Amino acid sequence: MYYRNFIITSIEAERILAMKFDEAFAGVKRMLLIH
DSSP: OHHHHHHHHHHHHHHHHHHHHHHHHHHHHHHHHHO
């Protein structure tokens, strides 16, 4: 049970990190397009 919860938590964390990375990447692209 504990391991299953850990795997689910790591998948959630990975998804959140991916979302944050996409946001940061979009921000960088926007800055580059403006300049």
